[in-house]
Amino acid sequence: MALTNGFLKQYFVASACALLVVICGCTSYVSNSYTPQRGQSGKDVVWIATQDALVVKMLSAAQVTSQDLVYDLGAGDGIIPITAAKQFGARAVGVEYNEKLATLAQANALRSGVGDKVKIIQGDIFVEDFSKASVVTLYLLEELNAKLRPQILKMQPGTRVVSNTFSMGDWEPDQVIDSYGHTAYLWRVPAQVGGGWTVSGLASDGKSHTLHIHFDQRYQRLSGSMTVDGKKQVLLGARIEGNVLHFSFLNAQDELKHVKAFIDNNQWMGEVVAPYGMVELKLPAQKVTAVRSVNNQ
Ligand SMILES: C[S@@+](CC[C@H](N)C(=O)[O-])C[C@H]1O[C@@H](n2cnc3c(N)ncnc32)[C@H](O)[C@@H]1O
Incomplete structure (x- = not known):
């Protein structure tokens, strides 16, 4: 509850500030002048957005609801957190290293009417704490997934993890998701019973x-x-x-x-x-x- 209140309060203030900027007509550098290029370099991986249809299939496979807190690690323009909030009612956090992309993603969330539910953190996925997520989404690389895997396996049992294109080493997926020639994978974090x-x-x-x-x-x-x-x-x-x-x-x-x-x-x-x-x-x-x-x- 404290997390929810803090989250809402912080983003109510952020949304109000951004709205003021829009009213003042000062947003052009945020909303219009920065256009990311497909394949542009990023800290550990380039930016390419997940296709809209696959985003919906990934979040549907993870059975995202309004009860979920979705973390997109490497959020790009915010398509996954925004869809999680807008179509599935979830709260969502995107972690994006590129400052301009992070600013764009937060502005996109605001424009999409989910500025109160979506928080974009400008930061490094290997530094930020995502342990409270109930759903984690990834579109990174096989070796980056493998690097995140020990942390993911320590998360609450039942946490869903969905990755566009890239697998998780020898951790087999629980489900394979196909969408018009694109593939994503779903895992559920298993409880430890050994x-x-x-x-x-x-x-x-x-x-x-x-x-x-x-x-x-x-x-x-x-x-x-x-x-x-x-x-x-x-x-x-x-x-x-x-x-x-x-x-x-x-x-x-x-x-x-x-x-x-x-x-x-x-x-x-x-x-x-x-x-x-x-x-x-x-x-x-x-x-x-x-x-x-x-x-x-
Ligand atoms: C392939 S894109 C995926 C974007 C988005 N998740 C989607 O599916 O549409 C990967 C993103 O991760 C970002 N990125 C790369 N290394 C990162 C790091 N260490 N921490 C945070 N973001 C990172 C890139 O800037 C890029 O926007």
Whole structure:
């Protein structure tokens, strides 16, 4: 709430000042005399704007809403933050190193009627803090994405990251977005679940068992094994989507069961759910909880 109030206050003042400049007829150098050239050099990468249709597809794939705070790293003329605010109702911040582009982008936001929702910071993407973003957009280069990746992976699980054209090294995207011959990629920051867990609620034979699960994790991909009374079985289809964990296992009756659970730091809770394709089958809710094992092996 404090962030929202501060943001609105700051941009109400900025918008009012810019409006005054417009009224005084002094904006020509901002709005008209600076025309960026496609391919002009930038600090780490040149300026080329993302095509309008792809901007909309990228923000749609990220399911941007008015609840989101979108950061565009390397904002250019502001097309992504402006669209995020105007068409999706989000608050948006653009970080742009080139001072003239940053000024132009803020003026474009004002002209588009979203000066109160869009803030353009003139700064370096490798210096500015974007950790509060719920959505990050990029149109940089593969190696710059890879450089940002450690920071991105520390963000809130479920944060969406969308990159025009360039991938993220060996972190596979969750979705590929195509638009008239252009491609973008979407990732959801995965919660960290690697290590050992002590689990309750999975046994279906009425007996109390000490049950351990161990996950190995690489980004959103998991492999896991479950040990019940010293007997080990490999978990099937283990994966993580943001802070949602999925895996399947065989119960004491040799039936395939599926677990969907929500991760909250050092614990997760969820239930045994119907297998995919059998949503009409209403199983009695079987609650499952887990905490990180003390030695986390
Ligand atoms: C390919 S353009 C993308 C512009 C915009 N995001 C879009 O998709 O339309 C990359 C932008 O990043 C800016 N840029 C390059 N290095 C930067 C850095 N280290 N910090 C901030 N901006 C940077 C460039 O000036 C350029 O405007």
